[in-house]
Amino acid sequence: MKSVYFVVGARPQFIKAAPVLEAMKAFVNITVKLIHTGQHYDFNLSELFFQELNIPTPDYQLNCGSGTSVEQYVSILQKLSEILQKDKPDMLVVFGDTNSTGAASLCANLMRIKLAHVESGLREFDKNIPEEINKIVTDALSDLYFCPTQTAVDFLNKSNISGKIILSGDPVLDLLFANKSKFEDIKILEKFNLEKGKYIFATCHRQNNTNNRSALESILRIFAAAPLPVLFPLHPRTKKAIVEFDLSNYLEHTNIHIIEPIGFWETQSLIANCDKVLTDSGGVIKEAYFHGKYVIVLDKQTEWVEVINEERGFVCGPDFDLASKYLKHQITNEPLKHTLGKGDASKIISKGISDYLLGI
Ligand code: UD1
Numbered sequence: 608m609k610s611v612y613f614v615v616g617a618r619p620q621f622i623k624a625a626p627v628l629e630a631m632k633a634f635v636n637i638t639v640k641l642i643h644t645g646q647h648y649d650f651n652l653s654e655l656f657f658q659e660l661n662i663p664t665p666d667y668q669l670n671c672g673s674g675t676s677v678e679q680y681v682s683i684l685q686k687l688s689e690i691l692q693k694d695k696p697d698m699l700v701v702f703g704d705t706n707s708t709g710a711a712s713l714c715a716n717l718m719r720i721k722l723a724h725v726e727s728g729l730r731e732f733d734k735n736i737p738e739e740i741n742k743i744v745t746d747a748l749s750d751l752y753f754c755p756t757q758t759a760v761d762f763l764n765k766s767n768i769s770g771k772i773i774l775s776g777d778p779v780l781d782l783l784f785a786n787k788s789k790f791e792d793i794k795i796l797e798k799f800n801l802e803k804g805k806y807i808f809a810t811c812h813r814q815n816n817t818n819n820r821s822a823l824e825s826i827l828r829i830f831a832a833a834p835l836p837v838l839f840p841l842h843p844r845t846k847k848a849i850v851e852f853d854l855s856n857y858l859e860h861t862n863i864h865i866i867e868p869i870g871f872w873e874t875q876s877l878i879a880n881c882d883k884v885l886t887d888s889g890g891v892i893k894e895a896y897f898h899g900k901y902v903i904v905l906d907k908q909t910e911w912v913e914v915i916n917e918e919r920g921f922v923c924g925p926d927f928d929l930a931s932k933y934l935k936h937q938i939t940n941e942p943l944k945h946t947l948g949k950g951d952a953s954k955i956i957s958k959g960i961s962d963y964l965l966g967i
Contacts, residue, residue: 616644616707683710709741727752728759729910776948784950812842
């Protein structure tokens, strides 16, 4: 019997891990355990996703919580190493690029435990972004690389890393391909007083934007001046920044409809029925692509280059004029190529883990 420990901690990782955990059930010779670092702890950022996506209760809760990147790394390294020391699993599986990912990868390496990374090989090429550091650390240390795109595979091949590289696609898209009925329901629009195709779905929480007053103000101005009402689920980091930077007047603006962070299926329904998407979230960029919605990227770059190359989005950063221009843009009529995944990523990933561990 082999044992694999999945480490998750933040909202995007619960979503990526859910279909892979389910797919691992087919491999009866592998024991799977789940560790939650506690990086996200609010109900709407954590427990809600466990409930909606039927993720089993974690076997271990580290309760590491918020803090600086250094504090989060130190706390995760300390608490995770105690578990790994005691249980000695054969492999750790990490997802994406959060501080939970980077810290768990480092811990696995220091404790000589094999490491698999889901969402390998992506880069934003800016070392000021904490997620970029987590990507670099994890890709430097992994043994098994699951890449969402061919671009990611090509990047790793050029990087001379040692390990096995597998093109898997993105497991979040598995959830979307398999559950279309869950976001075809438009009752949700009544809940938020919206009309199909007549609103913009927006998110903003990346540190480049929330730690910089002029970037954040520019983004709020984009929302206020948008040609359609903007529905804006507000991340706690952004909420704090808006208050600290004395920008709270935008929260009262008639074109900006603030709501609490929402769950996965409500988010998908709201993206599927909107006109366009404004976001700095990598996850939401992918989801907009899947739903065929034009996405205006409020960050200076994106790792999801396929979306831009296929002219399904544009990188505007917090630039008011550029974003206002692209809010009027019409999306291409070309059929979607589904270059980010075809709905079978979790099958490929679970088989890849099993083959690696069983030496196939
Ligand atoms: C993290 C990830 C980011 C991911 C995002 C999804 C890193 C470096 N960033 O960013 O890649 O897109 O998760 O949301 O790991 N907070 C709460 N409640 C919570 C969690 C956080 O109020 O449950 C507040 C705290 O004030 C905290 C701040 O949000 O300081 C930031 O949280 P943190 O987990 O550090 O990063 P995110 O911005 O969520």
